[in-house]
Amino acid sequence: MKTNFLIYRHPDEVLLSFQGGLFVAFLIVISALNISVFSMTVSLAWIPLAAIFLWPRWSHPFMTPVIIAVLGVFSDLLLGRFIGLSSLLYLILFWAAKPAEREVQLSFVKSWLEFALMTILLLMISFYFFGRVLDLAVGWVAVIEQVFMVVFLYPLVFLLRALIRARVIDPNDANYNL
Amino acid sequence: MARTHHKRTERLARRRLFTRLLILSFIFISIGLVFISRTSNDRFAPLRSGVEDSAGRMISAVSFPLRKIKDFGVGVENLRLAKQQNDALRSENVELKQYKFRHRALQAKLERLEGVLSVTNGLDIPQDRVAVRLISETRGPFVYSVLINAGRKAGMQIGYPVMSDDAMIGHIIRVGERSSRVLLLQDLNSRVSVMSQESDARAILIGKNDEPPELAFFDDLSDWKDNDLIVTSGDDGILPQGLPIGRVRSDNIAPRVLLVPKKPHDWAWVYPFMAVQTPEQDPALSNEDGSLVKETGKER
Numbered sequence: 001m002k003t004n005f006l007i008y009r010h011p012d013e014v015l016l017s018f019q020g021g022l023f024v025a026f027l028i029v030i031s032a033l034n035i036s037v038f039s040m041t042v043s044l045a046w047i048p049l050a051a052i053f054l055w056p057r058w059s060h061p062f063m064t065p066v067i068i069a070v071l072g073v074f075s076d077l078l079l080g081r082f083i084g085l086s087s088l089l090y091l092i093l094f095w096a097a098k099p100a101e102r103e104v105q106l107s108f109v110k111s112w113l114e115f116a117l118m119t120i121l122l123l124m125i126s127f128y129f130f131g132r133v134l135d136l137a138v139g140w141v142a143v144i145e146q147v148f149m150v151v152f153l154y155p156l157v158f159l160l161r162a163l164i165r166a167r168v169i170d171p172n173d174a175n176y177n178l
Numbered sequence: 179m180a181r182t183h184h185k186r187t188e189r190l191a192r193r194r195l196f197t198r199l200l201i202l203s204f205i206f207i208s209i210g211l212v213f214i215s216r217t218s219n220d221r222f223a224p225l226r227s228g229v230e231d232s233a234g235r236m237i238s239a240v241s242f243p244l245r246k247i248k249d250f251g252v253g254v255e256n257l258r259l260a261k262q263q264n265d266a267l268r269s270e271n272v273e274l275k276q277y278k279f280r281h282r283a284l285q286a287k288l289e290r291l292e293g294v295l296s297v298t299n300g301l302d303i304p305q306d307r308v309a310v311r312l313i314s315e316t317r318g319p320f321v322y323s324v325l326i327n328a329g330r331k332a333g334m335q336i337g338y339p340v341m342s343d344d345a346m347i348g349h350i351i352r353v354g355e356r357s358s359r360v361l362l363l364q365d366l367n368s369r370v371s372v373m374s375q376e377s378d379a380r381a382i383l384i385g386k387n388d389e390p391p392e393l394a395f396f397d398d399l400s401d402w403k404d405n406d407l408i409v410t411s412g413d414d415g416i417l418p419q420g421l422p423i424g425r426v427r428s429d430n431i432a433p434r435v436l437l438v439p440k441k442p443h444d445w446a447w448v449y450p451f452m453a454v455q456t457p458e459q460d461p462a463l464s465n466e467d468g469s470l471v472k473e474t475g476k477e478r
Contacts, residue, residue, distance in 0.1 A: 029233065032314040032325070033241050043317050061197035069204045073211070077229040079316045080323045080359055083222055084211025091205050101194075130320070134216050137366055139387035142317050 016059040021067040023161065024051040024090075028075045043142065046123065046150045048075065050157035052090050053115045054106075055099040068094055085130070093122055108158060116151045123147050227354035230325055234357035237313050238327060248444075303418045307447040308332060310340070313357070322365040322387060324348070326446065329356045333450060337416045341447045345422040345437065346370075346410065350448070360446075363391055363423065363437060372423060372435075373411035377401040380411055383423065383435060390427065390434040402426050402433045416453045 027048040035042045052068065072087020079086075094100075096118055123143060131138035215222060256263070310332075314325040328334050330353050338350045340360045348368065352359040361368055368385035372393070379400035381393040393402065406426040412419030424437040 029236055029240055032233070032237050032316075033244065035244060043315075045316065045318055061193055062200060065197065065201045065204050069208065072208065074229065076215075077222070077226050078233050079314070079318070080226065080321055080325075081316070081318060082212045082320065083215040084208040085215075088205060088208035088212065091201055091208060095198075095201050095205070127320075130212065134212075134320075136320050137387055138320070139318070139322075141388045146318070 013058055013060040014063060016056040017063040017067055020051070020055045020059055020064070021071060023054075023164070024048050024068070024071050025074070027051045027157070028071060028078065031075070032078055043146050043149060044153070045079065045146050046089075046119070047153060047157065048086075049090065049093055049119055049122075049150055050115065050154050051161070052093050053097050053099055053111070053118070053154075054158065054161050055094065057100060057102050059100045061100065064100055065091065065094070082130075082134075089122060089126055092126075093118060096122070108155070111158070112151075112154055115154055119150055120147055223352055226359070227352055227357075230352075230357045230359060231329065231354040234313055234325060234327060234354075237325075238311075241313065245444075303420050304449045304451050307341075307449050308334075310446055310448055312360075312444055312446055320366070320387075322362040322368075322385070323351075324360045324362065326350075326358050326360055326448070327356070328448065329354045329358050331355055334358045334448060335450070337453050338451060339410070339417050339421055339449050341421065341449060345424060347437075347446060349417065364388075370417065370423070371411045371414040372408050373413075373419075374400075374402060374426070375407040375409050376403065377406065380413060381433075383408070386434075390436055391424075392429075393426070393433040393435060404428050408435050418449065418451045421449075 027050070031044045031047045033044065035044065048071070055064065055068075068090050069087045072085075072090045073083055075081075075086040076083045097114070123146070127138045127140075127143050130136070308328060310326040310328045312324045313327050316323050316325075324347075326334075326340070334350055334353050336350055336353055339346050340348050340350065346363065348360045348362040348365075349370075350358045351361040363370065363383065363385055364387060365385040366387050368383070368391070370383045371380070372383045373380050377400070379396060379402055381396035381400070381402075384392050384394050386392055393408075396402070404426055408423045408426060410417045410419060410421040410423065424435040427434050427436050
């Protein structure tokens with residue numbers, strides 16, 4: 001169903017913002033985990049980007065950027081990164097993908113491709129830029145590994161998000177979110 | 179009706195414009211924070227410790243089921259290899275017994291010789307060690323660090339070396355109440371004073387993120403050979419001497435060190451080591467402003 005963003009405000013927009021924020025916060029905690037698979041340590045460092053991309057439609061337009069920025073700083077503090085790096089990348093993705101303004105429901109395959117393209121461009125360009133500006137050697141192997149993991153795990157995040165939406169939040173209304 | 183609709187559309191369009199500006203401002207603030215954080219990272223240290231402390235317990239709780247699954251997998255694998263491992267361990271045990279006798283004899287001999295020469299220059303690797311669990315690992319484009327589940331309450335202090343079963347993996351750079359941040363040897367900011375166990379040549383081991391760490395600031399005449407065992411030299415007064423790190427591998431640019439632990443580390447050992455204090459740092463010898471207490475003729 002297509003709904004014009006310019007003439008529609010959802011009555012639960014504040015709640016939707018917090019719902020998106022909670023999901024991102026959950027993935028930030030998951031991203032800090034040390035997961036070993038077949039003697040390899042899997043890095044989920046940028047998995048919260050998937051939740052930013054799947055941010056609920058019709059969420060509050062002013063609260064959402066604030067929540068995303070705060071969560072980004074929290075992520076940086078937790079993972080020992082430069083403060084502001086995650087919030088910057090989260091906000092750029094949010095700016096580019098405009099998930100809160102989606103007019104139609106997401107199709108899984110299309111959204112996956114869009115997300116993959118955006119994430120690859122965003123992470124590669126940002127790290128190249130910061131590496132140059134801050135005069136730091138960028139660990140490209142780690143970057144490629146992390147980009148691959150976040151793109152690879154996107155379907156899982158999509159499924160989790162859809163399940164939470166359908167089972168927990170509002171079983172009767174699966175119309176306005178994903 | 180049409181006018182109301184038009185007004186509403188206009189209002190929501192303004193709202194959208196304001197949202198765009200808000201996002202843009204936060205983007206600029208974030209860029210500013212990155213630069214501030216790069217130049218003065220210490221400013222955020224207490225904040226980081228607080229977040230790591232509170233989130234550390236949450237991460238431990240969330241990772242509990244994952245650990246159980248992994249433990250189960252390891253258990254099954256161990257059962258499968260039990261016979262083979264048992265045989266290998268028996269023969270290794272026989273071999274190690276010989277080393278144990280030799281070690282005791284050499285230690286006694288060393289003590290006697292030190293007694294004769296009136297020196298106490300033995301290994302300063304602490305006898306006590308604390309087992310810690312690595313609850314979170316950050317391996318990013320700019321940082322290589324891990325979070326451990328022991329902090330000030332467990333006696334952790336900045337600078338303590340962290341070891342895997344085989345070799346050193348890094349040292350503590352930030353201590354919270356219940357968690358500490360460990361800077362890994364691969365990290366670009368890591369600088370450790372090292373030496374070759376074979377030739378005694380000294381150097382500084384510099385982290386290179388993705389690539390193996392590099393040996394730098396060494397004497398041109400120093401003798402580095404492939405496969406030399408690299409250990410901490412203790413010259414910096416921060417780490418004890420003799421902690422194994424890795425083996426030398428030649429490179430066209432500089433000698434590099436292949437770090438020993440390649441497998442993922444879930445558990446590690448922290449060696450509490452009292453760093454050598456400068457006279458200025460010693461409270462018994464310094465004034466409140468950090469200057470040294472002047473010796474008077476009377477005191478002499």
